[in-house]
Amino acid sequence: MLKINNLHVKLEEEDKVILKGLTLHVPAGEVHAIMGPNGSGKSTLSYVLSGKGGYTVTAGSATLEGADLLEMEPEHRAAAGLFLAFQYPVEIPGVGNMTFLRTAVNAQRKTRGEPEMSAGEFLKVVRDKAKTLKIDAEMMKRPVNVGFSGGEKKRNEILQMAMLEPKMCILDETDSGLDVDAMKLVSDGVNALRAPGRSFLVITHYQRLLDHIKPDVVHIMADGRIIRTGGPELALEVEQNGYADILAQVQ
Amino acid sequence: MAMAALQQALAARIAGLDLPATGWLGPLRAEALARLSVQGLPGKRDEYWRYTDPAALNSATPPRASAFDSGGEAPVFDGIDRLKIVFVDGVFDAAASDDLALAGVEIDLLSRAMTADIHWAQGVYGRLEAAGQVPVNRPFAALNSAFAPEGVLIRVTGKAVKPISMIYHHKSDSSDAILHHCIKIETGADLTLLENGPAAARFNKVIEVDIADGGSFHHIRAQGRDHDRRAVTHVFARLAAKARFKSFTLTANGMLTRNEVVIDLQGSDSLAHVAGAALGDGAFHHDDTVFITHRAERCESRQVFKKVLKSGAVGVFQGKILVQQGAQKTDGYQLSQALLLDDDSQFLAKPELEIYADDVKCSHGSTTGAIDEEALFYLRARGVPRKTAESLLVLAFLAESIAEIDDAAIADDIRARLENWLARHDHSGAA
Numbered sequence: 180m181l182k183i184n185n186l187h188v189k190l191e192e193e194d195k196v197i198l199k200g201l202t203l204h205v206p207a208g209e210v211h212a213i214m215g216p217n218g219s220g221k222s223t224l225s226y227v228l229s230g231k232g233g234y235t236v237t238a239g240s241a242t243l244e245g246a247d248l249l250e251m252e253p254e255h256r257a258a259a260g261l262f263l264a265f266q267y268p269v270e271i272p273g274v275g276n277m278t279f280l281r282t283a284v285n286a287q288r289k290t291r292g293e294p295e296m297s298a299g300e301f302l303k304v305v306r307d308k309a310k311t312l313k314i315d316a317e318m319m320k321r322p323v324n325v326g327f328s329g330g331e332k333k334r335n336e337i338l339q340m341a342m343l344e345p346k347m348c349i350l351d352e353t354d355s356g357l358d359v360d361a362m363k364l365v366s367d368g369v370n371a372l373r374a375p376g377r378s379f380l381v382i383t384h385y386q387r388l389l390d391h392i393k394p395d396v397v398h399i400m401a402d403g404r405i406i407r408t409g410g411p412e413l414a415l416e417v418e419q420n421g422y423a424d425i426l427a428q429v430q
Numbered sequence: 431m432a433m434a435a436l437q438q439a440l441a442a443r444i445a446g447l448d449l450p451a452t453g454w455l456g457p458l459r460a461e462a463l464a465r466l467s468v469q470g471l472p473g474k475r476d477e478y479w480r481y482t483d484p485a486a487l488n489s490a491t492p493p494r495a496s497a498f499d500s501g502g503e504a505p506v507f508d509g510i511d512r513l514k515i516v517f518v519d520g521v522f523d524a525a526a527s528d529d530l531a532l533a534g535v536e537i538d539l540l541s542r543a544m545t546a547d548i549h550w551a552q553g554v555y556g557r558l559e560a561a562g563q564v565p566v567n568r569p570f571a572a573l574n575s576a577f578a579p580e581g582v583l584i585r586v587t588g589k590a591v592k593p594i595s596m597i598y599h600h601k602s603d604s605s606d607a608i609l610h611h612c613i614k615i616e617t618g619a620d621l622t623l624l625e626n627g628p629a630a631a632r633f634n635k636v637i638e639v640d641i642a643d644g645g646s647f648h649h650i651r652a653q654g655r656d657h658d659r660r661a662v663t664h665v666f667a668r669l670a671a672k673a674r675f676k677s678f679t680l681t682a683n684g685m686l687t688r689n690e691v692v693i694d695l696q697g698s699d700s701l702a703h704v705a706g707a708a709l710g711d712g713a714f715h716h717d718d719t720v721f722i723t724h725r726a727e728r729c730e731s732r733q734v735f736k737k738v739l740k741s742g743a744v745g746v747f748q749g750k751i752l753v754q755q756g757a758q759k760t761d762g763y764q765l766s767q768a769l770l771l772d773d774d775s776q777f778l779a780k781p782e783l784e785i786y787a788d789d790v791k792c793s794h795g796s797t798t799g800a801i802d803e804e805a806l807f808y809l810r811a812r813g814v815p816r817k818t819a820e821s822l823l824v825l826a827f828l829a830e831s832i833a834e835i836d837d838a839a840i841a842d843d844i845r846a847r848l849e850n851w852l853a854r855h856d857h858s859g860a861a
């Protein structure tokens with residue numbers, strides 16, 4: 180599904196190099212987790228994959244089902260099936276959450292040459308999904324993420340993911356800011372989407388999320404590279420001992 | 431300029447104008463001409479014209495301006511049930527207009543009414559304009575009162591069942607139109623006025639609105655999409671107790687537009703909201719100049735002006751809230767914002783508060799900014815194409831001004847125009 184090979188990325192405006200030869204493959208249907216110290220480049224990776232400006236790829240490649248992601252506009256990456264649940268969802272005053280979501284769903288359908296969703300059908304589906312995520316109707320009427328609590332923003336990301344039905348979902352610290360119940364809700368939302376044709380890349384600092392969303396593979400990222408890859412037990416090791424041992428082994 | 435030169439410039443400006451000074455209107459026109467003679471035409475040196483060059487408004491003949499080809503797009507307000515009054519280059523077009531008859535409303539043409547000895551408009555015509563000349567000169571309004579050959583006199587005694595809609599077509603490249611409307615809203619009466627179209631190569635328009643106790647006036651205008659046109663417009667409003675005034679103006683294109691709004695809140699508990707959305711690309715200069723005076727207790731005024739500018743377009747906002755002694759519990763709000771779609775455009779703002787009462791709530795804010803790149807990326811990352819995403823963000827920026835339109839169908843219509851404009855003026859170079 181997602182193949183990243185030897186990816187090198189620096190900031191466009193400065194000489195700061197953030198990703199230093201990152202290689203990572205996520206096969207279809209699998210859930211991979213990335214853990215790693217603050218500042219190791221996890222969010223940068225998610226931004227570069229989804230097409231945010233301000234970064235320069237100096238070497239390497241990233242493909243989604245064989246298509247070169249790095250060549251595509253952000254909206255085309257989304258239509259191709261890539262989704263990023265932002266670590267910090269953006270507030271957009273003046274744009275209604277509902278309008279935004281419907282515009283997004285139909286824009287993707289249009290790009291893929293599929294028929295648009297009717298207003299009625301959309302409303303029904305969105306109400307259904309919002310309800311399972313305990314997002315009330317009043318919140319849907321508000322501008323995108325404006326005045327949402329931290330946890331509400333994260334739930335709103337998952338609602339968008341559920342509506343857009345992407346193939347490759349990247350979740351950047353979706354668990355941060357969630358209370359225990361919300362964590363369960365969000366995890367259930369993610370698990371409901373697990374399917375043979377859909378993959379997940381879950382960026383997190385805590386084992387707790389991985390109790391709910393069971394990963395097939397865990398990667399440890401440090402200083403712009405994947406330095407270790409293992410099974411779910413790797414997350415437990417990090418939880419217990421921190422990164423010191425792993426980092427020491429590598430050096 | 432020396433005094434003599436100023437007088438000469440004024441003489442040249444008005445040489446070609448007729449002064450139809452008969453009946454009740456005669457003395458009012460003479461007074462207006464006297465005001466104009468004392469003031470003279472404005473120059474770039476005038477503080478009030480610091481950001482806007484009045485040269486094209488001062489010249490004896492107007493610079494040429496061709497009419498915009500809308501390519502068959504339905505005109506704004508097309509679907510709204512309304513009473514239509516049509517002007518072509520400032521001349522009343524009877525054939526294209528509806529019967530000037532509406533329950534609860536008296537409608538006269540200025541050219542027909544002025545020969546009479548007396549008329550209700552005698553208490554309005556030029557009077558609100560004259561009152562609005564203090565403390566700032568508004569010479570083009572005085573010129574208008576002195577020389578307007580045509581206009582509509584509207585007296586509303588009940589709730590008008592449908593809006594009155596003035597449609598200003600522009601056909602001749604050299605037309606120089608002057609229109610003067612007087613509107614009197616009697617106690618508890620209610621009118622919506624729609625205006626659309628560029629009107630002429632050069633257009634000078636004055637509307638005087640006198641609103642009695644509990645009366646309500648709602649005004650929505652779209653100034654037409656001609657690129658070359660020049661326009662100077664004034665709205666003078668006087669509000670008695672519990673009166674309401676709401677105005678929204680859409681301006682897309684236009685080489686020079688100066689819209690002045692002068693509001694006098696004389697009665698307690700009255701409310702005035704003035705809003706505007708202006709979009710310009712290239713040779714566009716748009717000036718909103720607003721002066722609101724609070725004289726009575728518990729009045730609310732609200733100014734919301736938004737401008738979207740690109741490729742060298744210039745936006746100007748001069749807005750003042752003056753709270754007189756005794757106007758306690760005043761609630762005054764003023765917001766002027768520009769969204770610059772590139773580095774070439776500019777926004778010049780001069781917000782002012784002058785307050786002589788101690789128990790008031792007044793706020794003003796002015797900002798200039800670019801499209802929010804973070805928001806743009808967020809939308810695109812969800813699959814919304816760049817153009818659509820930018821359009822959504824621009825409409826979001828304008829939303830607070832559009833919110834001043836009460837009628838949902840009209841607001842939707844205006845929003846659709848804005849979207850179309852944005853689609854035509856794709857801003858791929860947006861920084």
Ligand SMILES: Nc1ncnc2c1ncn2[C@@H]1O[C@H](COP(=O)(O)OP(=O)(O)OP(=O)(O)O)[C@@H](O)[C@H]1O
Pocket residue numbers: 190195197215216217218219220221222223224233266
């Ligand atoms: N636009 C930028 N300008 C300057 N520095 C940047 C920029 N983007 C990222 N960085 C730097 O790059 C490094 C990686 O940042 P990134 O946000 O990708 O880390 P992260 O692994 O997601 O961290 P966290 O766990 O704290 O979320 C950090 O040192 C960060 O300060």
Ligand SMILES: [Mg+2]
Pocket residue numbers: 221222223266351352
């Ligand atoms: Mg991060």
